[in-house]
Amino acid sequence: MRTGAAPVSRRALRAVRSSREMRKLIAAGMVLVALLAGGCSYGSVGTENLTGVNGNPGGSTPVTQPSTNTALFHPAAGVLPYPTDLYFAGSTDGTLNIQPANALMPNQAAVNALDGFSTTAVIRERFGGALNPASFTAASIIIVPVTTDNLTKATTGVLAAPLTLGTDFSAGLGQEALVGNTILEIKPLHPLLPSTCLSGGMFLGPNCATGTGYLVFLMDGITDFSGNHAVPDTDYASIKAALPSCAAISDATLHGICQLTGAHMLIAQGLGLNPAHIVLSFSFTTESTVDTLALISATATAQTITVHPTGLTTAAIPGLGLKGHADLYVGVLNVPYYSSKTAPLTDYWHAPPFPLDTTSTFVTRFNPLPVPTATLQIPVLVSVPNAASAFGAVSPAAGWPLLIFQHGLTRNREDMFAVADSFADAGFVVVAVDLPLHGITKQSDPLYATGANPLYAGLGLPASGSIERTFDLSTVPGVIDPSGSHFINLTSLLTERDNLREGAADLITLARSLPHLSLGAAGSINPLSIHYLGHSLGGIVGGTLMGVLRPAEVGTATLANPGGELAQLLRDSPTFAPLIDAGLAAQGLLPGTTLYEQFFRDAQTVIDAGDPINFIALATGNHPIHLIQVVGSAPPPPALVCLAQPTPPGCPDQVVPNSATQRLILAGGLTQVHPPGAAGTTALHVYVNFTGGVHGSILDPTSSPAATTEMQTEAIFFAATSGTQLPVSALAPVQ
Template sequence: MKKMLLSLAISTALVGCGGGETLQDVKQETTPVLPSASVKFDPSNGVISIPNDLLLSGTKDGTLNLPGEFDDQGQPLPAAAYANPSLAMGGLDGWSTNMPYVIDLDVPSEVSINADSVATPDAVRIFEVVMGASITDPDCASDKVPAGIACKYVGELEFGPGKDFVAKLTDSGKGIMVVPLKPLKPGASYITALTKSIVMADGRSLEPSSSYSLVKAEAPLVTDSQRSLQAVVQQYENVISGQVAKEDVIYTAAMTIQSVGAVMNNIKLGLAQSLQTQTNPRISVPEQPMITVSDALATVIPDAETRAPFQAVQYMQGSIMLPMYSKKPEGTAIEDLAGTYWKARCDSAATLAGAVAAGVDLSGLTPGANDAYCNAASGGVLRDFGLDQSRFLTKFNSIPSIEWIANVPVQITKPRAELLGIEMPATGWPVVILQHGITANKESLLGLTLALSNAGFATVAIDHPMHGARGLDIDLDGKDDFNATSGQGSVLSYMNLTSLLVARDNLRQSSADLLALRLGLNFIDPTLGINPTDVSFFGHSLGSIVAPNFIAHTNKPIGNETVDNLFKVNTVGLASGGAGIANFLTESGSFGSFVKGSVLSSAGNLPSKAFLEFMTSEATAVCPAEIKIPCSYALYEKQLVEAGNTAALAAIQSVISQFVTVAQTALDSADPVNYAASVQALGTPTYLSVVTGGVDGNQPDAVIPPTTALPLSGTMPMAQLFGMTAVTETQEGEPKNYVVKFSQGHHSSIATTTFEEDVGGTALGHAMTTLEMQKQLATFLASKGMKLPVENTAVIAN
């Protein structure tokens, strides 16, 4: 985490920042009468705020071009090097859709900024634009407008609460924070402009930097690179000049938002194409003795009387072959996962275009093994010549490489109609795909199967990658080396803090697995009495986090109704999920200390050194080895708070905040924040339950907080993105999206009546919450979203 957040030595690859004289060399000497505050902007000396599309200049493959991505010979670094958070964003084709960003100011000690002036509609303006070299707008194609140059005005975002964004002065008074209230459009470009409406305490306007003033002015500059930067900035202002007068602008910066969804869309298309060759995933169920869920739960619930009701649910095991896009690691340490993130199957279109522009004759190159496929699948846009060594997945290169095929166990349950007093439909039992939470396994949701069986549902479930039966035993010693399920390994196997691109792709693999499982359901043995044409979904915790990406793509039409029906999911139920993963993890009562301690211990700076020294002190002797990091961090933070050491706390918060920014940017293409609205637009009825607490001292969900410090992170922000209505009474009529808040219970109440005393509430209250949640879920799914019962209002929160 050294050089964590791009207070980087911006390389000469930046437009307008290369060789010869710097802008500083041509600044005119001035002697200000009064000290003034200005916007920090001096690219020639590496002073820029991010996000900023200057970091796309010089790119060879369409990804952000970060210092340190190439070795001394100019060759790309190995894949594992991108485990370094300061490089992780170099594998992305743009910036975050949802993270706040700060524009740094130079504020002398005797000057202050009027905070109220920052928080006004005219102070910070954000304009959607089309940039040059567009692949979607022919008016702005590369043969008409070069990359990096603003081409066309599209629209302006609205400022203010309940609108698109707000802005405020940072606590230090030396920055302007822009906070998105709605996700920015993936793949779109925006120009952020600061105006003279931002004033200092004495009423004078905030000033542009001297560098910005020079490139803004019409006077010709000295070097080619300086003139290039001048052309970029002046065109920014030209494109938005119909909305804001140039003379009022003191700063502009463009940011292109990363693409999301293209990779998963290609995975679905690949699965659909596999139908033609009959190589598609299929659920296989061998003959087996009849056992019940009660039998399967015997090791977890020894008391036969307690589990007796589950004798009414049949338990079966099957398997399915799933394509894996993450490589298997070569070693057995967590660090060996660093280079296993997804790679593209083809050369990037951006790399190919750059080669052609440089005079390379592609017809004279030797095609690689994937060339015919790449050429056919992309209509000639993508090829495989080995020109793109990094193979990052971007909008220019969105076909992932299948690395291996996994034989994945499938858990199946069915109602025993004769014991439940119900009748199987003539078409077979409708089925619910279940997906479990982090550190759990597919068996953890067996407690939900009785309620679903009573409602007439069969269920199918698989483990997440590197969970449960899907752990990886690399050295073949009979023990998993990578397994995130509690008691079977480290959560870092999946929630990989050592490589953010791997963490992102573990999430994407979970969503891709669900796509393949949904397709495979169509080929289950029809004599089992399961109806693959009537499918719903339920996800808990992590299962509800990967669900929006899955549902947004499985229900997205591909233009073939027959194939579309093979992927269709009718109705969705979610419990205890959330959007804005990186931020809610740091605020999580269960994971926060672990995440912050892990980040701080590996940061490689002074705050990190101080924490590592504390970890070896007597003060942490009380911390068991298995929870050494979170325990030590909690003690360390407590000690600093009690000592009033605000400087150390601020330094730690800076490290954590920088990590969260990079982490969320890396995770964006797997995060619900970018898919929930698509699910709503598709008209898929969705129900969400969340424990907000409030009765008998019951605390809110301690794993995924209902709300966080950021407006787009947590459970309730996800509900808002789904367009959900919060309800406290029974709903009937048209299918809609609902969220129900519970005043008692805990993170896993949907699946178990267990009382978790440490979160507050009562044993009876927790049990009632489970029954109410399960009744709501089963009824909502059975009615296809047309009915949501709210019966036990004693556990319902307003």
């Protein structure tokens, strides 16, 4: 999917949403409601079961099984694999409808706002007894990409050959307390294909008849440690025996599931699988991940961006010891704001009311564009090369090349000072804005954006209050909460997802507006030479941004210390994990329990649509990408030693773990570059491993001046050569 198609008008989208055909797309009488509602109504059996005996959202204590090697499947008791499209039963707007409320699923309400299942989270099935993981082979676990009917959720066709174990997915034992080795856990090794209602960047509307799904076959080659082969549960055995007519099954729920399973068996036969050896089959539809931001990118328009000089240079910034090679400008940009200014910690994006169910405003692939809640005036910070810079103060004839800089979590736009002088010496203007819920919080800061600040005079700021992106939120009366302290929001995962998407949406508007930026006597911008540098969270949001921006709008991107699969990133981060685990423990979610595992599984499912893991392949398809990570020495110091502050030399990144960065590298197909670097005439998609430095070294030379110099030099050359060259010094602390 590319986003270079002609823009889609909002009027056209509204017309499609209200069409009679759209009402047919997710019909109130969808087949699954009739077939499965009865089965889901029994899920309350397991609502208070907190021991994790099966690991399923609607689970309960399993009924007596004929053997310990049974693949558990008992819909009336809510014992099902996860994910499964059976959980769409009763939906009126195309979203999941997992019912009733279940204490084993802390994020159930958020998951029920989605139009499918995760492209990255684990897939699980429980067996009646302990499993032998050596039996998890390519012949015993088969996963087939399929199309699914958006109305019935039936599998309607095969998209591609079965996935490859070890390349596309791994299979192992799910580790949870009290269940032993009874859970088969399948983990995608790169994102699964998402569902979409876009074609060539255009919204299909009522013509969006199918989703993308995966059909899982578990075979009797799965064994326990005694070599006993897996067998189907009673209900699944009855379903197979009743095929193809299903006439022998009188129970309405199982009869409906039997019909869906019949489609599975047709595909199995086409693959040469013997149905007699299948102990369980189930299918699930993936959620849409790209649609909403792709359409925002297709419909966003340039806004007025106004800046004026402050009379300050970078040398005026206290405590940084900068050389003053760039003049500083402040300004404002108006952006459409889709989140809530009045409830920024609990609300999330909303679409117009869905035609079939007007109580639903969930943003899905069937209703993909959110409604702006406000036009938000946000502060802009700009640095411009001056006469003290190596480049000089005279703009190139085509205009200044420009770098968009995006800061990390809990930081603010002033982090751009750390790269302003080096980019000024290379002849770049640098522009920075704050991520949502970030900004300057010290009212004494000379760049605090308020109408009372003379530096902002004439820019149209309100007479009272500030326009900082933090909204000056205050937990302690009279003290503004630290920048970004509310961005990671595990109590409202839809809000966190949309904080990520809002950051990308704001940058789309900024990128589209920058060609019109006037610097007065200092010159103008070269609209064909706009580039991106994001650090940490700025690199994370940048990976998403570059997946939906057209190549001509922003040329290259350097992503410094980013990561993918953000729920797992937080879980593995030496910095964040202890804080998160303590907060979850206070709510009764302890590591190793069903509650804990399902919290993170479902958190990733919700966040997927804002996670760069689902955009980085698109980004590398459209733009040259340069990624930086700090891997430390080989071997690194002990983990406990690396927890010290400041981070000792030789330690890997202690904020974004290397595992999270590697996932992004793998999904993006990036190639490692070693000294002396890479050069050519075509776009590079590369990464560099640093053995020296720390998470923040691209901005702060304290840990390793050599690492900071190398990181910034790489970013400059990459942008200056339009992503075709990346010199890497043999003297730098790199692999």
